[in-house]
Structure formats: C-alpha cells, structure tokens
Amino acid sequence: MLNHSIEPPYHLNLEYVSSMPFRAKIFCFAGFTLGRSGVPIFLLLSGYLLVSREYDAQKTLQFYKNNLLSLLLTWEIWILIYNLFLMWFNKKPFDIGTYIRNVFFLQKVDLNHTWYIPMIIGMYIFLPYAANILHTVSTEILLIFMIIVYGYLYIVPSINLFLLADSLPQLISQLDLSYSGNVYGFYLLLGYCIRRWEIEINKLLKRPVVVLGIIGVLVCNYLLTIYTQITLYDKQYAYNVWYNYFSMPLIGIAWFLLLKNVQLKIGKSIITQTSMCSFGIYLLHRPVQMIIIRWIEKIGDKSIEMIVNVVGTYLLTFCIVWIICRVPHCGKIFFMYKNKPVAYRM
Numbered sequence: 001m002l003n004h005s006i007e008p009p010y011h012l013n014l015e016y017v018s019s020m021p022f023r024a025k026i027f028c029f030a031g032f033t034l035g036r037s038g039v040p041i042f043l044l045l046s047g048y049l050l051v052s053r054e055y056d057a058q059k060t061l062q063f064y065k066n067n068l069l070s071l072l073l074t075w076e077i078w079i080l081i082y083n084l085f086l087m088w089f090n091k092k093p094f095d096i097g098t099y100i101r102n103v104f105f106l107q108k109v110d111l112n113h114t115w116y117i118p119m120i121i122g123m124y125i126f127l128p129y130a131a132n133i134l135h136t137v138s139t140e141i142l143l144i145f146m147i148i149v150y151g152y153l154y155i156v157p158s159i160n161l162f163l164l165a166d167s168l169p170q171l172i173s174q175l176d177l178s179y180s181g182n183v184y185g186f187y188l189l190l191g192y193c194i195r196r197w198e199i200e201i202n203k204l205l206k207r208p209v210v211v212l213g214i215i216g217v218l219v220c221n222y223l224l225t226i227y228t229q230i231t232l233y234d235k236q237y238a239y240n241v242w243y244n245y246f247s248m249p250l251i252g253i254a255w256f257l258l259l260k261n262v263q264l265k266i267g268k269s270i271i272t273q274t275s276m277c278s279f280g281i282y283l284l285h286r287p288v289q290m291i292i293i294r295w296i297e298k299i300g301d302k303s304i305e306m307i308v309n310v311v312g313t314y315l316l317t318f319c320i321v322w323i324i325c326r327v328p329h330c331g332k333i334f335f336m337y338k339n340k341p342v343a344y345r346m
Helices: 002-010 014-018 022-036 038-051 057-089 096-103 116-134 139-165 182-196 198-205 208-234 247-259 268-296 302-324 330-335
Strands: none
Touching (some): 002 268, 022 038, 038 116, 038 182, 038 247, 057 096, 057 330, 116 182, 139 208, 182 198, 182 247, 208 247
C-alpha cells in the first residue's frame, strides 16, 4: 500500500524524478524501499510457517483445500469484481475476452497489485512436495544451493543494472533456476531456513552485539538501496527497486529476525484485528486509491499527498473490510476472513 501511495504523486518516471530536489528523492525512495520490504517479509513468513511443516497425504490434501483452493476461489471472485470496477472507472464496456483470459491466468488483471496472487498460487501448487524434499536435504547441501541461487538470481541482475546504466554489455546467466521457485521461491527458502535453525538463531539473538549487527545490516542495505535508485536515475536509467535486487533478501531477513520474537503486551487486539483484515485490505486498497487520488492530488504537496493517500486508504479499506466481515459468510467468501486467528503449530 505504501508503494502504491508513492507512485501516483511522484510518478516514478525518468522525466519527473530527474526534476525533483535531492531531499524529495530521498523521501520518495526511502518510503518506496520501506514499502518494498513488505513482500519479502510476507514470503519469509510463509516459508517459516508453511514450508517447515511435514506433509503426508492427508495434510497435503488439507493444505490444498484450506490454502490453495480457498485462495483460488476468492481470487476468481475478485477478478470479476476488478473487471466490473475497471469497466465503471474507465467508462468502457465489459470485455468478456479479457475477463476469460484473466480467469485462466492468461492475462494480468489491469491493476498493479494483482501480480502477487498468481505468483503465490503457483508456489502453493508445489509447496507440500518441495517442503518434504527440503526436510531431507543436509545443511551443507542446502547452503550451497542457496548461495548458487542467490548469486545468479540476485547478484547478476543487480550488476546488470549498472552495466545497463553505463551502456555496457550485460551478464547473461545460462543457468535455468526456475525449478527453485525463482526470485520469490528464494524468500520462502529463507523463511524455512530460519525455522530450521531457529534454536541456534534464538541463542544468537540473545546477544546484544548480534542484534546490533542485524540492525546494522538493515540500515546499511536500506540506505544502499535508496542510494542505488537515486544514482541510477541520475545516470538517466529509471529503476524502482524490485525483489531481485541483492539487498532485498538481506533487508527482509533483518526485519524478520528483529520482529519475530517481539512479544506485545499492549495493543494485541488491534494487531490481531488488523492482521485478520489484512488480506481484504490488500484486495480492496487499489480500487479505493484510484477513486480517492483525484481528491488527494489537489493538495499540491507531494509528501503530504503520499501520507494522506496511505493513511486514508488504510483506514478506509480497514473499515470497509471490518464491516463486510460482520455480515455472515461474506468475510469468508470475499476476504478469506476467519473469526479466530489461525494458530500454527510446528
């Protein structure tokens, strides 16, 4: 939501960003980079909770029913909602051909947040089998595998950014690593590794020097990612950091390790309600933003527009989702809302 709140006022194209003052660039890309860290954290959490499980035939069937099938059915409902919304918003007739291609994942829904669900559905299809295989892999082999994947899927593309910006020939990887789940599968693997070595990790996290080191990794990579985007724009190459930049897994791991053992003493009910509504907020936020941005852009100050956009959209979508979830069955159908938080047992 933070990313999608920054994109409208700042445009994030070469012409506009090049004309921005340096302080505005820092504010823009600091917020954008912070927003980008959300997906790595969520995928790490998915790997931590889901890949770490043992899956026999019954548990695999249960996973497909509760996780995959329910997500697929809810998403198909929202594909129809999105198509109807775009028909109304763009004042165009309903395109049945586009809708059918959307339904069968043959064309992306024309909203910039909709790439994520097809990706996670693809992950879920093979997750139980991949999880069972990973449990049999030795620590040494797993680490070698992770280093190779990180090098070719993150380091090489990151180097290519600067080669492209300087009009130099790119490095072209000859290895097909799509079997590993590609860039997004790597985040799931990282989450699984944290769960697999959790006892050792928790012992290290009791040492203040280790925690300070993790904070240092987070801050350094965060600042480096901001610097990279500003530098590339200065070189007349438009780049808004994506999940295959080498620092994003490091930022995700650092956030995850710093947050995973936090015990809340106050505000737990608010956090619980927020988390239970979060999927509905994700589904609903982009159409809401597209409607309210017409009023927000009249403010004139880009930073204030961004703040009003993200806070206003969040509060509005949360209220809508919370109210709809009070209607029997609607929350479960439209937002996969459960009346009680799910307790994951390892």
